[in-house]
Amino acid sequence: MDIAAYMAEVGQQARAAATGVARSTTAVRNQALLATADALDAAREELALANGKDLQRGRENGLDAAMLDRLELTPQRIDTMIEGLRQVASLPDPIGAITDMAYRPSGIQVGKMRVPLGVIGIIYESRPNVTVEAASLCLKSGNATILRGGSESIHSNQAIARCLSEGLAKAGLPENAVQVIKTTDRAAVGELITMPEYVDVIVPRGGKGLIERISRDARVPVIKHLDGVCHVYIDSHADPEKALNVAINAKTHRYGTCNTMETLLVDAEIAEDILPMLAQAFVEKGVELRGCEQTRAIVEGVNEATEADWEAEYLAPVLAVRVVDGLEGAIAHINRYSSQHTDSIITENYTRARRFITEVDSSSVMVNASTRFADGFEYGLGAEIGISTDKIHARGPVGLEGLTSQKYVVFGDGHIRT
Numbered sequence: 001m002d003i004a005a006y007m008a009e010v011g012q013q014a015r016a017a018a019t020g021v022a023r024s025t026t027a028v029r030n031q032a033l034l035a036t037a038d039a040l041d042a043a044r045e046e047l048a049l050a051n052g053k054d055l056q057r058g059r060e061n062g063l064d065a066a067m068l069d070r071l072e073l074t075p076q077r078i079d080t081m082i083e084g085l086r087q088v089a090s091l092p093d094p095i096g097a098i099t100d101m102a103y104r105p106s107g108i109q110v111g112k113m114r115v116p117l118g119v120i121g122i123i124y125e126s127r128p129n130v131t132v133e134a135a136s137l138c139l140k141s142g143n144a145t146i147l148r149g150g151s152e153s154i155h156s157n158q159a160i161a162r163c164l165s166e167g168l169a170k171a172g173l174p175e176n177a178v179q180v181i182k183t184t185d186r187a188a189v190g191e192l193i194t195m196p197e198y199v200d201v202i203v204p205r206g207g208k209g210l211i212e213r214i215s216r217d218a219r220v221p222v223i224k225h226l227d228g229v230c231h232v233y234i235d236s237h238a239d240p241e242k243a244l245n246v247a248i249n250a251k252t253h254r255y256g257t258c259n260t261m262e263t264l265l266v267d268a269e270i271a272e273d274i275l276p277m278l279a280q281a282f283v284e285k286g287v288e289l290r291g292c293e294q295t296r297a298i299v300e301g302v303n304e305a306t307e308a309d310w311e312a313e314y315l316a317p318v319l320a321v322r323v324v325d326g327l328e329g330a331i332a333h334i335n336r337y338s339s340q341h342t343d344s345i346i347t348e349n350y351t352r353a354r355r356f357i358t359e360v361d362s363s364s365v366m367v368n369a370s371t372r373f374a375d376g377f378e379y380g381l382g383a384e385i386g387i388s389t390d391k392i393h394a395r396g397p398v399g400l401e402g403l404t405s406q407k408y409v410v411f412g413d414g415h416i417r418t
Contacts, residue, residue, distance in 0.1 A: 001183055001185070003183065003185055003187040003188055003191060004187075004191055006183065006188070007181075007188055007191035007192060007195065008191075008195070008198075010146055010179050010181070010198075011119070011146070011192075011195045011197070011198025011199060012198060013176035013179065014119045014144045014145070014146050014176060014177075014179060014198060014199070015118075015119055015144070015197075015198050016174070016176065017144045017173075017174035017175075017176040017177040018116070018118050018119050018143065018144035018177070020173060020174045020177065021116070021139065021142055021143065021144050021173060021174065021177045022095075022115070022116045022118075022142045022143075024142070024173060026093040026095070028171050028172065028173060029093070029139055029140055029142070029171070029173070030089040030140075031170070031171040032139060032167045032168050032170070032171035032173050033085045033086070033088055033089040033136055033139065033140065033167065034085065034086065034089050034167075035166065035167035035168075035170040035171055036085055036132075036135075036136075036163055036164050036166070036167025036168075037082045037085040037086055037089075037167075038167075039162075039163035039164075039166040039167050040078060040081055040082050040085070040132070040160070040163045041078075041082055043159065043162070043163050044075070044078055046159055046162075047073055047078060047156065047159050047160070048073065049159075050155040050156050050158065050159035051071075051072065051073040051128065051155070051156045051159075053155040054071055054128075054152060054153050054154065054155045054156050055068060055071060055072060057152070058071055058152050061152075063152065067126060067152070070126045070127050071126050071127070071128070071152055071153055071156075073128055073129070073156055077129055080129065081129050081132040081133075081160075084129075084132060084133060084136065084383065085132060085136050087382060087383065088136040088137060088140050088382065088383055089136075089140070091140065091382040091383070091400060093140065093400075094114045094141060094400050094401045094404050095114055095115065095116060095141065095142040095404065096113065096114065096115075097113070097114045098111045098112065098113045098114075098409060099111060099112050099114075100112050106415060106417070107412070107413075107415055108410055108411065108412045108415050109410065109411040109412070110408060110409075110410050111408070111409050111411075112406040112407070112408055112409070113406065113407055113408075113409045114401070114404050114405075114406055115142070115404060115405055115406065115407055116141055116142035116143045116403070116404055116405075117141075117143055117200045117201055117403055117404060117405055118143060118144070118200035118201075119143065119144045119145070119146065119198060119199050119200050120138050120143050120144070120145045120146075120199075120200065120201050120202075120203060120403060121145070121146045121147075121148070121192050121193070121199045121201070121202045121203070121220065122134045122138075122145060122146070122147050122148070122202075122203045122204075122205065122385070123148045123189055123192070123193075123202065123203070123204045123205070123206070123210065123214060124147075124148070124149055124150065124204070124205040124206055125149075125150040125152075125205070125206035125207065125210065126150045126152055126153060127153070128149065128153040128156035128157050128160060130149070130205060131147055131149055131156075131157050131160045131161070131164075131180060132160060132164075133383065133385075134147055134203075134205075134385060135147060135164055135178045136383075137383055137384075137385050137399070137400060137403060138178070138385075138403060139168075139173075139177065139178065140400055141400045141401075141403040141404050142404070143403055144174075144176070144177045144178070145177070145178055145179070146179050146181065146192060146199065147161075147178065147179065147180045147181065148180075148181040148188060148189055148192060149180065149181075150206075151184035154184050157180050158180060158182065160180070161178070161179075161180035164178045164180075165178070189214075190217065193214055193217060193218040193219065193220055193222075194217070194218065194219045194220070195219075195220065196219050196220050199220045200220070200221070201220060201221050201222070201223055202214060202218055202220045202221070202222045202223070203222075203223045203224070203385055203386055203398075204222065204224050205385075205386050208226055208227065208313075211224050211225075211226050212226065221393070222390075223385075223386065223388045223390060223393070223394050223398060223402070224386070224388065224389075224390065225258065225339065225341055225363075225386070225387050225388060225389035225390075226339065226389070227258075227313045227339035227341070228257070228258030228259055228260065228262070228313055228339060228341045228342070228387075229262050229263065229311065229312070229313050229337060229338055229339040229341065230250070230258075230259060230260065230261050230262055230263075230338075230339075230341055230342045230343060230344075230371040230374075231261065231262075231263045231264070231265055231330075231333075231334050231337075231338060231343045231344070231371075232246060232247050232250050232261045232263075232264055232265070232343075232344045232345075232346065232370075232371060233265040233266075233267075233324070233327075233330040233334070233343070233344070233345045233346065233356070234247065234264070234265065234266045234267060234270070234274060234346045235267050235327060235330075235345055235346060235347035235349065235352055236267040236269035236270050236326065237347045237348050237349035237352060238267075238270070238274075238346040238347050238348065239346070239348055240273075240274055240277070242346055242368055243274060243278075243346040244274075244277060244278060244281060246344070246346055246368065246369065246370050247261070247264055247278060247346075248278075248281050248282070248285070249370040249372060250344065250370040250371045250372055251264075251282065251285075251287060251319055252282075252285045252287065252317070253370070253372045254372070255314075255315060255316055255317055256315045256316075257315075257372070258313075258341060258387060259341065259342050259364075259371050259372050259373075259374040259375065259387075260315070260371065260372065261319070261344075261370075261371050262312060262313055262314055262319070262320060263309075263310060263319070263320040263321070263322065263333075263337070264278070264319055264320070264321045264322070265322050265323075265324050265329075265330045265333060265334070266278075266295075266321070266322070266323050266324070267323075267324065267326055267327075267330070268294070268323050268324065268325055268326070268329075269326070271294065271295070271298055271323045272298055275295060275298045275299050275321070275323075276298065276299055278321075279299040279301075279302065279321075282319060283301075285317070286317050287317045287318065287319050288303065288317060288318045288319070289301075289302045289303065289319055289321055290302065290303045290304065290305040290306075290309045290318065290319070290320050290321070291303070291304070291305055291320070291321040291322070292305055292321070292322045292323055294323035295321045295322065295323055298323075302321065305320050305321070305322070310322070310333070310336075310337045311337055313339070327352050327355060327356065330345070330356075331355075331356065331359050331360060334360050334362070335359075335360065335361055338360075338361075338362055339389060340361060340362045340363055340389045341362060341363060341364070341374065341387065341389055342362060342363070342364040342365075342366065342371040342374040343360050343362045343364075343365055343366070343371070344365070344366035344367070344368075344369060344370070344371050345357075345360075345366070345367055345368075346368055347367070347368070353367045353368075362389075363387070363388065363389050363395045363396040364396050364397075374387065374396070374397065375397060376397035376398070376399045379396075379397050379399075381397055381399030381400070381401075382399060382400070383399060383400075384397040384398055384399050384402075385398045385399070385402065385403060386398055388402070393405070
């Protein structure tokens with residue numbers, strides 16, 4: 001296959017389809033989503049057979065148990081994909097909404113209209129259900145999309161793609177509005193991220209290596225986050241019970257997510273009182289603690305933290321702990337080591353809370369809440385395409401609105417500028 005020619009054709013088809021999707025009505029896009037849900041339901045046997053091929057090849061290639069689990073399409077996961085499509089169809093449509101309308105002294109009215117981005121390229125690994133999640137969000141927000149899943153899930157993704165095509169056709173939308181790349185050749189990724197004439201934005205979902213490569217090589221704007229180095233700071237004005245509950249939840253609710261706490265900061269004023277309780281709770285949960293010199297002086301059995309620990313995203317039952325010199329020290333540490341994902345303060349002092357949320361430069365900043373809440377569903381977005389730690393366009397969980405832009409609209413009645 002001539003990869004460059006193939007990807008150019010995909011890009012041209014996506015650009016042409018984007019026009020049709022953008023001018024479609026909410027009802028038509030919802031019809032496509034619901035028809036896709038029905039197609040998936042009817043294709044359970046085909047999906048299982050395709051997924052079985054991927055699983056068999058994965059075992060032959062030595063994929064570990066965790067990777068195989070992410071790859072598997074169980075009946076329950078197919079149910080979840082179907083329910084996800086129906087949920088996205090029920091979400092409010094952001095496209096066409098006009099806000100901030102105001103009369104100017106000249107008599108014209110000026111406002112902003114929400115519009116699709118155009119063509120969104122999404123690059124992801126292993127989990128085939130992402131194909132449905134990504135396609136549904138892009139379609140609902142009026143965009144065409146090009147999806148490049150992991151090579152390990154090629155058969156599953158192509159089976160899902162056939163259901164998506166069926167749903168689009170039943171709604172009368174261009175079938176090229178959603179295209180799943182048919183080759184596992186990595187050169188396809190290189191082409192996709194360097195086609196600004198066809199692709200408006202790239203969203204990478206996967207490991208740090210993938211996202212670093214996309215960010216380095218792309219000639220198309222990228223919505224991404226590299227790491228989830230999230231902090232919880234326990235202030236000297238914290239309620240101890242709240243602090244204990246939030247810190248334990250932020251670390252142990254799930255270890256392998258980007259919004260899991262990786263570093264715990266404790267105000268020196270209360271460290272001797274609260275650290276032993278926290279340490280005991282974490283040890284009971286099987287969490288390895290790596291602490292600064294002051295932490296290790298207060299709690300026995302804590303391993304020594306190195307400079308690398310303050311920058312680490314463990315995604316495992318390991319936690320870095322540091323005693324800091326009050327709010328000033330906490331903010332300085334976070335702004336030095338944070339990946340600008342999610343950081344939280346536990347305090348009953350309103351003034352300190354206000355200063356924390358003002359001075360901590362992250363996409364989500366919290367007061368008396370677990371970092372695990374940094375999620376599109378929890379924020380009321382209904383669903384998300386991912387988390388962005390960028391500062392331009394979209395920041396934090398990226399839902400439907402994050403896949404749109406705004407343009408100015410002006411209403412006059414024969415007005416001329418004098």
